[in-house]
Amino acid sequence: MDEYRGGAPDTRDEGGLTTGEVARRLGVAPTTIRSWDSRYGLGPTAHTGGRHRRWTAADLARLERMCALTATGVPPAEAARVVRAETASGPPPRGGTATAPGPRAGERARSRAGSGLRLGDVRQECKGIARAALRLDAVALDGLLDDAIGEHGLVVAWTEVIMPTLQAVGRKWESSGERYVEVEHFLSWHVSGALRRHAPPVAADRPGATxxxxxxxxxxxxxxxxxxxxxxxxxxxxxxxxxxxxxxxxxxxxxxxxxxxxxxxxxxxxxxxxxxxxxxxxxxxxxxxxxxxxxxxxxxxxxxxxxxxxxxxxxxxxxxxxxxxxxxxxx
CATH class of the missing domain: 3.40.50.280 (Cobalamin-binding domain)
Known part of the structure; x- marks a missing residue:
């Protein structure tokens, strides 16, 4: 479970994250990740372990920036162009010594991606759910909510994943002139639906126990x-x-x-x-x-x-x- 905590991705022994793990972190469907790869060239920079593709911290940073742009209404094609341009404009090497512009670009992308909702130190699932809510992505949001409840149970999922995200959305619209009200309503509606999907049938009445x-x-x-x-x-x-x-x-x-x-x-x-x-x-x-x-x-x-x-x-x-x-x- 620690792999879902904190903002920086672990690279694991295999050298990176799978497409499914990246999708959960970002709050998008795996098919969206693959589409951004095939259409806009935002795929992983290297193959690791045969045919399996692994995403590095720099790869994930590009996708976080992509999510941040599309969440504000930028069309995916234009967002991808911006991400590629930002990646290409990293600081050049100094004095002929190889530098690592990837982490700098990743740091920039993470800070911008996080500017949508200030979640603080929460489970990584919160960030994925928040991004899906900001994009008004119903399919991804339902999947992420179902995953959280299925993995953690109702009580933990509510306390550690859903409620912190709802609170962040509430703070966002209160501090932005009541923008993002549609995001709060959208998220609340889908949380309510997820609760109904996962709750068992109502138990029969028992005298004195209702x-x-x-x-x-x-x-x-x-x-x-x-x-x-x-x-x-x-x-x-x-x-x-x-x-x-x-x-x-x-x-x-x-x-x-x-x-x-x-x-x-x-x-x-x-x-x-x-x-x-x-x-x-x-x-x-x-x-x-x-x-x-x-x-x-x-x-x-x-x-x-x-x-x-x-x-x-x-x-x-x-x-x-x-x-x-x-x-x-x-x-």
């Missing part, structure tokens, strides 16, 4: 609840998902009709988080007389920071929320 998930009134950020619902379904726990901005009366009705063990209330903003609402839901009772039960209420999301409710857990992340639900539902 979890109700809903956004508080005025809150429409449903994606974190979607991943929590998928993670709980993965563990065989019955879930009832009510999505965004559920009115108070409807939330109360849902709790009384389902008799849940847990109610998760998501608030993205402090303006939507409501301590009285959480306390009201926690006081609801269900069941027959003499055996009344109350749900465990989880206050979920950053909106509850600084106004958590005494006695009501506030899990800081997805893994903690899953553990809290499992404890209450199975306890």
């Amino acid at each position: 979890t109700v998930l809903a956004c508080v009134p005025g809150e429409n950020h449903t994606l974190p609840l979607e991943v929590l619902a998928a993670a709980l379904a993965e563990r065989g726990l019955p879930v009832r998902m009510f999505g965004g901005a559920l009115p108070v009366e409807s939330l109360v009705t849902a709790v009384r009709r389902t008799g849940p063990a847990v109610v998760g209330l998501w608030a993205q903003s402090r303006t939507t988080a409501s301590r009285p609402l959480a306390q009201h839901v926690a006081a609801l009772e269900w069941g027959v007389r003499g055996a009344r039960r109350r749900p465990a209420v989880l206050t979920l999301g950053p909106g509850w920071a600084g106004q958590t409710v005494p006695g009501l857990p506030h899990p800081p992340g997805l893994a903690e929320a899953v553990a809290a639900v499992e404890s209450a539902a199975r306890g």
Whole structure:
């Protein structure tokens, strides 16, 4: 897994990366890499190990620059012309001594490629997903999301791959005059689809074991609840998902009709988080007389920071929320 961390590619014992590994790093389909090779001459500079072609750090830098240009709307043919020109204009040798212009060109290309989204120190998969989202490349994005969830599982994929990328996209449009809004919507939609593809069927209801998930009134950020619902379904726990901005009366009705063990209330903003609402839901009772039960209420999301409710857990992340639900539902 370390091969997917950090920005600089490893060269491995074979002398470079395979086309598939390059595609995952860049967030493009392998067929795109091969097309850029055959059409524009942006293939690997050397063969290594017989017929198998391996990509070096300098090769990868050229492709990163290609991705950065096409993500801004430059046609592929023009982007390739720019990349070839930049590569050819590397600093000349000094005093007859051979220099290594490749790393300089690679350094330049990496810095420009990274200017689209500032991701920081994250898994390499984040960068591939971000590039695919910037290009609005649906096929590549779905493939990368499926690979991340399939390899790491829902919880780790969300925490270490998907969420950092979503946060980077959010920071980008907030700092750029609300540009890139389409990228955020595009990425969120495909993440939601990936969660549905990988989540198992909803488990059958078991008395006292169901979890109700809903956004508080005025809150429409449903994606974190979607991943929590998928993670709980993965563990065989019955879930009832009510999505965004559920009115108070409807939330109360849902709790009384389902008799849940847990109610998760998501608030993205402090303006939507409501301590009285959480306390009201926690006081609801269900069941027959003499055996009344109350749900465990989880206050979920950053909106509850600084106004958590005494006695009501506030899990800081997805893994903690899953553990809290499992404890209450199975306890």
